[in-house]
Amino acid sequence: MLTKTQNKYIRSLTQQKYRKEHNVFIAEGDKIAREWLTSSVAIQMIVATEDWVDAHARLIGKHPEASLHTVKEHDLEQVSALQTPNKVLLVVERPPVETTLPLSEWCIALDGIQDPGNMGTIIRIADWFGINHIVCSPDCVDVYSPKVVQASMGGHLRIKLYETELEPFIDKVRIPVLAAVLGGSNVYEQTPLPAAVLLIGNESKGIRDVLIQKASNRVTIPKLGGAESLNAGVSAGILCALLKRS
Amino acid sequence: MLTKTQNKYIRSLTQQKYRKEHNVFIAEGDKIAREWLTSSVAIQMIVATEDWVDAHARLIGKHPEASLHTVKEHDLEQVSALQTPNKVLLVVERPPVETTLPLSEWCIALDGIQDPGNMGTIIRIADWFGINHIVCSPDCVDVYSPKVVQASMGGHLRIKLYETELEPFIDKVRIPVLAAVLGGSNVYEQTPLPAAVLLIGNESKGIRDVLIQKASNRVTIPKLGGAESLNAGVSAGILCALLKRS
Numbered sequence: 455m456l457t458k459t460q461n462k463y464i465r466s467l468t469q470q471k472y473r474k475e476h477n478v479f480i481a482e483g484d485k486i487a488r489e490w491l492t493s494s495v496a497i498q499m500i501v502a503t504e505d506w507v508d509a510h511a512r513l514i515g516k517h518p519e520a521s522l523h524t525v526k527e528h529d530l531e532q533v534s535a536l537q538t539p540n541k542v543l544l545v546v547e548r549p550p551v552e553t554t555l556p557l558s559e560w561c562i563a564l565d566g567i568q569d570p571g572n573m574g575t576i577i578r579i580a581d582w583f584g585i586n587h588i589v590c591s592p593d594c595v596d597v598y599s600p601k602v603v604q605a606s607m608g609g610h611l612r613i614k615l616y617e618t619e620l621e622p623f624i625d626k627v628r629i630p631v632l633a634a635v636l637g638g639s640n641v642y643e644q645t646p647l648p649a650a651v652l653l654i655g656n657e658s659k660g661i662r663d664v665l666i667q668k669a670s671n672r673v674t675i676p677k678l679g680g681a682e683s684l685n686a687g688v689s690a691g692i693l694c695a696l697l698k699r700s
Numbered sequence: 701m702l703t704k705t706q707n708k709y710i711r712s713l714t715q716q717k718y719r720k721e722h723n724v725f726i727a728e729g730d731k732i733a734r735e736w737l738t739s740s741v742a743i744q745m746i747v748a749t750e751d752w753v754d755a756h757a758r759l760i761g762k763h764p765e766a767s768l769h770t771v772k773e774h775d776l777e778q779v780s781a782l783q784t785p786n787k788v789l790l791v792v793e794r795p796p797v798e799t800t801l802p803l804s805e806w807c808i809a810l811d812g813i814q815d816p817g818n819m820g821t822i823i824r825i826a827d828w829f830g831i832n833h834i835v836c837s838p839d840c841v842d843v844y845s846p847k848v849v850q851a852s853m854g855g856h857l858r859i860k861l862y863e864t865e866l867e868p869f870i871d872k873v874r875i876p877v878l879a880a881v882l883g884g885s886n887v888y889e890q891t892p893l894p895a896a897v898l899l900i901g902n903e904s905k906g907i908r909d910v911l912i913q914k915a916s917n918r919v920t921i922p923k924l925g926g927a928e929s930l931n932a933g934v935s936a937g938i939l940c941a942l943l944k945r946s
Contacts, residue, residue: 571817575931584924605931612926642945675941678830680858685821685851688937691930695921695938699888 456501456523456533464501464533464545470596477548479598483540489608490544491517499545503527506541520544535600548598552614557627560649560698561587563620565665566656567594567686574605575687576654581609583694589616589623589651620653620665627651630670632697633661634689638672641692646699654690673697702747702769702779710747710779710791716842723794725844729786735854736790737763745791749773752787766790781846794844798860803873806895806944807833809866811911812902813840813932820851821933822900827855829940835862835869835897866899866911873897876916878943879907880935884918887938892945900936919943 456464466472467480478498481490484506491497491513497520500507507514507524514522527541534543562580567573573595580588590597597615606613624631629649653669655661666672675684675692684692702710712718713726724744727736730752737743737759743766746753753760753770760768773787780789808826813819819841826834836843843861852859870877875895899915901907912918921930921938930938 575934578927578931579934581925581927582921582923582930584926586925607927607929609927675828676945677828678944679827679832680830681824681827681853681855683853684828684937685824685933687931688821688825688934691934691938692941695941698924699922 456525456529460499460523461533464499464543467545468535468600470599473548473596473598478545479548479603480535480600481544481546481603482534482536482542482600483604484542486604486608487542487544488513489611490546493611495549495611496547497544498547499523500542501525501530501533501544502542503530536604552616555589555616555618555623555626556587556614558629558649559587560585561589561651562690563589563623563651563653564594565591565620565653565661566659567654569657569686570595570599570601571605572657572685572687573597574602574609576690577602577606577609577613577615579687579691579694580613581606583698585694585698586612587614587616589618589620591620592617621668624651624665624668631668632693633666633669633672634693635661635666635672636674636683638674640676641673641696642676644671644673644697646697650697652690652693652697654686657686702771702775706745706769707779710745710789713791714781714846716845719842719844724791725794725849726781726846727790727792727849728780728782728788728846729850730788732850732854733788733790734759735857736792739857741795741857742793743790744793745769746788747771747776747779747790748788749776782850798862801835801862801864801869801872802833802860804875804895805833806831807835807897808936808940809835809869809897809899810840811837811866811899811907812905813900815903815932816841816845816847817851818903818931818933819843820848820855822936823848823852823855823859823861825933825937825940826859827852829944831940831944832858833860833862835864835866837866838863867914870897870911870914877914878939879912879915879918880939881907881912881918882920882929884920886922887919887942888922890917890919890943893943896943898936898939898943900932903932
């Protein structure tokens with residue numbers, strides 16, 4: 455059961471303001487909930503249907519700190535941020551913010567990524583390619599918005615996420631900084647790098663000029679067809695595949 | 701102005717049933733609308749705000765077949781399928797279905813892709829890499845759903861889209877068929893191909909076994925980190941970048 459207040463509380467967490475105020479976020483869906491419950495991250499609430507609770511008693515038992523709410527699917531629909539609500543929703547405590555910036559390790563730096571689907575996809579890409587750090591400019595979408603958590607498929611648990619101004623960050627790093635742009639050098643001619651910062655820009659405006667100026671190299675995925683551009687998440691994936699291969 | 705009937709008609713087109721019945725689809729947003737209006741495809745309706753109509757008189761003039769409706773932003777919101785409605789929405793006539801399957805040219809074959817964002821992204825990827833054909837199994841999401849049209853960024857105008865059972869199609873093709881799977885051979889060791897079918901599977905179930913058996917090669921993007929999988933659109937992008945480079 456969920457009280458009216460709890461229902462309202464969970465629904466408020468689709469807004470960044472309330473997520474920050476309460477220092478929590480929402481993780482939804484069977485697969486993602488299992489990933490978070492398997493981790494040692496503190497869970498505040500577990501809201502799930504009876505069959506899900508029954509099937510995952512051991513996993514739930516690992517989190518005595520969480521309040522457990524067994525609900526009907528209809529109740530879950532009311533608090534879900536998903537179009538097709540799933541059998542389980544968690545309210546998770548936000549891990550402490552990473553403060554020591556990575557200055558000499560592989561990292562993706564995001565300049566104003568706005569789409570939560572792209573942000574989640576990029577976290578998942580980093581997680582696949584073993585890139586342990588993502589540095590976000592302050593104007594990026596909140597990395598704990600429900601759609602980002604959904605799209606990263608548990609990537610949040612393994613990737614360190616930072617929020618900082620990118621200019622001073624890039625001034626400090628001691629490794630090559632590659633800016634993904636249109637009209638740069640052919641990325642196929644770039645040999646894989648043992649460490650680098652891959653800079654990805656905003657979906658419509660790209661990377662800000664001041665940052666492009668600071669990059670050691672501007673790389674482009676050569677175009678063979680008629681499209682004007684590639685999606686930011688797909689570009690990031692292709693560039694990681696070409697630059698971070700073992 | 702839009703009459704009540706027109707308003708209802710446009711809103712009905714978010715459903716595949718009505719899109720098929722009327723043989724039309726919706727294209728929304730400034731950039732995408734301009735791409736479609738620049739083409740020779742027949743437009744049924746142009747619904748736009750006054751400032752947009754004023755700024756694009758010449759483009760609109762190219763489509764005397766279309767009925768023009770100048771509306772307030774509020775009216776556009778009512779018929780829009782987007783969360784953030786734009787200044788223009790088109791009702792476009794569906795191009796004739798492609799029937800002669802491509803048997804010896806580069807092609808992406810999709811086995812049950814469900815997410816419209818992924819479908820649109822894959823059309824955009826094909827459009828970037830100059831892959832002119834996408835063959836969809838009948839259980840794929842409708843390639844003319846509003847979100848697909850949105851995500852393809854005009855790719856529909858350049859890529860030929862087919863719908864057919866994949867088994868007999870693969871039996872007929874005369875080029876290598878590469879199945880994107882987990883646990884296949886390292887795709888970095890595969891040299892780029894002058895022509896191939898790249899087979900991409902459903903987001904959760906992957907490619908059906910019967911199709912994997914028919915593939916000439918099973919390829920995998922090697923994993924270096926902790927993620928369980930990559931998003932279908934991103935995988936398609938990386939594989940195209942590695943296999944279809946010039």
